[in-house]
Amino acid sequence: MSIKDKMNNLKKELLLEEASKQFEEIGYEHMKVVDLAKTARVSVGTIYSLFNSKGGLYLAYIEHQINNFFLELENRALSKSSPQEKIHTFIELKFSYYNQKRKAIEQSATNNPLFFNTLYKEHSQPFQKIYTYLAKCFIELNPSFDEAQAMRMAFGINGFSDGYISQWLELNDNLMSKVDEVSELFIRMIEGD
Numbered sequence: 001m002s003i004k005d006k007m008n009n010l011k012k013e014l015l016l017e018e019a020s021k022q023f024e025e026i027g028y029e030h031m032k033v034v035d036l037a038k039t040a041r042v043s044v045g046t047i048y049s050l051f052n053s054k055g056g057l058y059l060a061y062i063e064h065q066i067n068n069f070f071l072e073l074e075n076r077a078l079s080k081s082s083p084q085e086k087i088h089t090f091i092e093l094k095f096s097y098y099n100q101k102r103k104a105i106e107q108s109a110t111n112n113p114l115f116f117n118t119l120y121k122e123h124s125q126p127f128q129k130i131y132t133y134l135a136k137c138f139i140e141l142n143p144s145f146d147e148a149q150a151m152r153m154a155f156g157i158n159g160f161s162d163g164y165i166s167q168w169l170e171l172n173d174n175l176m177s178k179v180d181e182v183s184e185l186f187i188r189m190i191e192g193d
Contacts, residue, residue: 012050015040016064019057023104028058061104066126069097073133083141087190088183090134091161095175095182098165109169131155141190157186 001009018040022031033054037044051057073093080086098105134154139145145153161182168175 008050011042011046012060015042015047015050016057016060020061020064020104023058023061024101025103027103027107028054028105029107033057058108063126065097065101066130069093070126070129070133073130077133083137084183084187086137087134087141087157087187088179090130090137090157091183091186092176092179094161095165095179098168099175102169106169109166127158131158134158138190141187142192145190153190160186 015036019031019036022036022039031054033044033047036057037047040047047057051060073090076089076093077086080089131151131154134157135147135150138150138153139147164178164182165175167173168178
């Protein structure tokens with residue numbers, strides 16, 4: 001990798017850090033590239049050359065959050081012994097991330113009913129790690145599952161929990177109060193109860 005590539009990667013990382021703060025504080029719709037450029041003390045052209053557009057910057061933010069989520073999930077899973085605990089940890093962490101980053105995703109999710117589908121399609125690689133993690137938990141919980149069944153269930157729990165997030169965005173209720181309910185429902189389904 002050339003020095004120029006390393007410098008561009010560092011610039012991207014620093015800009016993404018600042019953009020993340022703005023997305024999370026004021027939301028995508030209100031975040032202005034001009035304001036980001038002023039705060040970061042770079043030109044607007046630099047931002048566009050690194051991310052192509054405000055949308056490209058937002059997609060980089062989402063991908064960064066997915067990667068952070070997976071690293072934290074793996075970290076927390078190390079202290080969990082049972083597949084039930086690992087599934088509960090996934091739901092708890094997922095809801096916590098959305099709860100903390102509501103401003104950053106609210107507008108996109110509310111204005112686009114296919115937001116979650118688009119999110120997983122455009123960022124399938126980071127999500128694949130999450131699906132694989134969940135599939136392993138499901139096989140451990142119900143050894144009669146083969147890998148294909150476990151992977152379908154991994155997609156299922158993600159979609160199922162997205163429904164709770166959509167409802168939370170719509171009704172503005174307490175998302176974290178639903179962690180046990182979602183975990184228990186899905187664990188019962190996997191166990192075949």
